[in-house]
Amino acid sequence: MHPKTNKISCEECATTSCFVKRTNPEWLGKISKFKNQVVYPKGQYIFSEGSPVFGAYFIQSGDVKIVSSSFSGRQNIVRLAKAGHMMGHKGEAKENYPIGAVALNDARVCFLNNELLYDAFLNNTHFTIEIMMFYSKELRKSEMRNKFFAQMTTDEKVAYAILYAGEIVGQKNSKGQIMITLSRQELAQIAGTNAEQVSRTISQMKNEGLLSLDGRCICIENLTGVYDLLSEYEQFI
Amino acid sequence: MHPKTNKISCEECATTSCFVKRTNPEWLGKISKFKNQVVYPKGQYIFSEGSPVFGAYFIQSGDVKIVSSSFSGRQNIVRLAKAGHMMGHKGEAKENYPIGAVALNDARVCFLNNELLYDAFLNNTHFTIEIMMFYSKELRKSEMRNKFFAQMTTDEKVAYAILYAGEIVGQKNSKGQIMITLSRQELAQIAGTNAEQVSRTISQMKNEGLLSLDGRCICIENLTGVYDLLSEYEQFI
DNA sequence: CGTGCTTTTGAATAGTATCAAGGCCGGTGG
DNA sequence: CCACCGGCCTTGATACTATTCAAAAGCACG
Numbered sequence: 009m010h011p012k013t014n015k016i017s018c019e020e021c022a023t024t025s026c027f028v029k030r031t032n033p034e035w036l037g038k039i040s041k042f043k044n045q046v047v048y049p050k051g052q053y054i055f056s057e058g059s060p061v062f063g064a065y066f067i068q069s070g071d072v073k074i075v076s077s078s079f080s081g082r083q084n085i086v087r088l089a090k091a092g093h094m095m096g097h098k099g100e101a102k103e104n105y106p107i108g109a110v111a112l113n114d115a116r117v118c119f120l121n122n123e124l125l126y127d128a129f130l131n132n133t134h135f136t137i138e139i140m141m142f143y144s145k146e147l148r149k150s151e152m153r154n155k156f157f158a159q160m161t162t163d164e165k166v167a168y169a170i171l172y173a174g175e176i177v178g179q180k181n182s183k184g185q186i187m188i189t190l191s192r193q194e195l196a197q198i199a200g201t202n203a204e205q206v207s208r209t210i211s212q213m214k215n216e217g218l219l220s221l222d223g224r225c226i227c228i229e230n231l232t233g234v235y236d237l238l239s240e241y242e243q244f245i
Numbered sequence: 246m247h248p249k250t251n252k253i254s255c256e257e258c259a260t261t262s263c264f265v266k267r268t269n270p271e272w273l274g275k276i277s278k279f280k281n282q283v284v285y286p287k288g289q290y291i292f293s294e295g296s297p298v299f300g301a302y303f304i305q306s307g308d309v310k311i312v313s314s315s316f317s318g319r320q321n322i323v324r325l326a327k328a329g330h331m332m333g334h335k336g337e338a339k340e341n342y343p344i345g346a347v348a349l350n351d352a353r354v355c356f357l358n359n360e361l362l363y364d365a366f367l368n369n370t371h372f373t374i375e376i377m378m379f380y381s382k383e384l385r386k387s388e389m390r391n392k393f394f395a396q397m398t399t400d401e402k403v404a405y406a407i408l409y410a411g412e413i414v415g416q417k418n419s420k421g422q423i424m425i426t427l428s429r430q431e432l433a434q435i436a437g438t439n440a441e442q443v444s445r446t447i448s449q450m451k452n453e454g455l456l457s458l459d460g461r462c463i464c465i466e467n468l469t470g471v472y473d474l475l476s477e478y479e480q481f482i
Numbered sequence: 483c484g485t486g487c488t489t490t491t492g493a494a495t496a497g498t499a500t501c502a503a504g505g506c507c508g509g510t511g512g
Numbered sequence: 513c514c515a516c517c518g519g520c521c522t523t524g525a526t527a528c529t530a531t532t533c534a535a536a537a538g539c540a541c542g
């Protein structure tokens with residue numbers, strides 16, 4: 009089903025920010041042994057919205073979008089994740105919270121099932137504390153997003169989406185500028201608007217010299233200029 | 246400065262959902278001994294937006310609103326909290342995230358400083374895991390709020406605010422109906438709109454027989470009817 | 483060199499914030 | 513006890529922003 013690859017063990021893994029690295033040596037080996045690792049090609053679902061997840065995924069390399077659709081069929085991007093991030097973990101299994109994860113480029117992802125994960129929690133205090141802190145910080149960010157999105161204009165939300173996308177999945181060109189290859193639709197799903205508005209805002213920002221376009225690829229020409237659009241929300245960024 | 250009260254020890258405390266109850270007996274006693282406990286009268290700040298917080302607050306009884314103001318002076322309600330909830334804890338001290346907490350009625354609150362808290366994390370695995378789970382669940386709720394608020398109409402957001410307020414700070418009358426005493430302004434700060442729109446929506450819901458008003462106090466006459474307004478977002482509620 | 487998808491731009495519409503005024507209620511002081 | 517005052521609530525009119533619908537242009541693909 010999934011493409012087979014040479015598994016990279018936790019001991020060899022270069023992703024220093026991975027939470028699993030916070031476990032003690034004995035457990036690092038144990039997790040490395042029992043984890044499941046798969047390389048997902050660009051565009052493929054890592055887990056889908058319908059099916060429940062019985063564990064947690066840790067991204068070793070690559071970028072991922074976490075998506076959620078609503079009743080009306082409208083999809084939005086809950087967050088973007090890159091190497092070292094954790095996803096899919098559910099506090100309670102019975103919760104009904106349909107999210108899916110899609111690889112934005114080739115992504116190597118490790119899966120730990122709930123049993124292994126909880127054993128690791130019980131035996132590795134620092135591991136658990138770090139994940140607790142991670143959630144605490146993510147919660148804070150999410151709350152600020154809530155707060156500011158309620159009072160931002162659409163232009164500001166799009167500017168935010170561009171900065172956010174640049175931070176997580178942006179690639180630097182030869183001049184050191186940030187390039188973003190997400191589609192207008194995907195940016196709209198982050199900003200909470202539609203592709204047309206994103207296109208309008210981008211055109212406007214291009215005219216102001218903040219961005220340049222190479223086909224559908226966005227290049228941030230004036231990073232501080234974009235930040236200035238959001239100066240009222242600086243705590244957020 | 247704060248009103249003095251007879252401290253209720255953790256051993257005597259009836260708030261079974263409090264996370265501190267998940268520590269082992271030795272630590273329960275230790276926390277009980279070193280915690281700081283204060284009863285805040287209605288309307289008083291428990292901690293304010295300006296000053297940093299060096300620990301975490303656990304609500305023993307009463308209700309609290311957690312607020313955050315933006316640059317433009319607009320305040321909004323980040324979340325409501327009641328007995329057993331935790332607040333004010335920061336993953337990293339250096340973060341600049343100005344939130345404040347205000348008592349909605351007389352509230353008895355216990356404070357644990359960071360040193361005590363982290364010692365407790367290191368020595369009480371189940372305590373740490375439960376708090377991690379709490380954050381995980383809150384994050385999930387916050388993400389769904391983000392997602393749905395981006396596509397709800399104002400009427401729907403107000404309906405949500407009423408249900409949410411009813412759940413956390415609502416009081417039951419003799420008929421078992423939920424009564425809410427928050428002001429229109431406060432509901433607007435939850436719904437991400439303004440007091441006028443809240444008032445319009447409430448009038449409309451009153452005409453439809455969903456609510457009744459006693460002065461400024463809101464009584465939910467037809468709870469399932471209100472839920473039906475949000476049927477598209479049922480995962481959320 | 484078409485075909486289909488994404489992007490861009492325009493015009494019409496609908497929804498919401500803002501501004502403004504009047505009503506209700508509780509508190510205060512005469 | 514009554515009149516006044518101020519805050520909150522309600523309702524209306526207006527202006528504006530953003531969504532939707534529509535259509536044309538650009539780009540990638542076979």
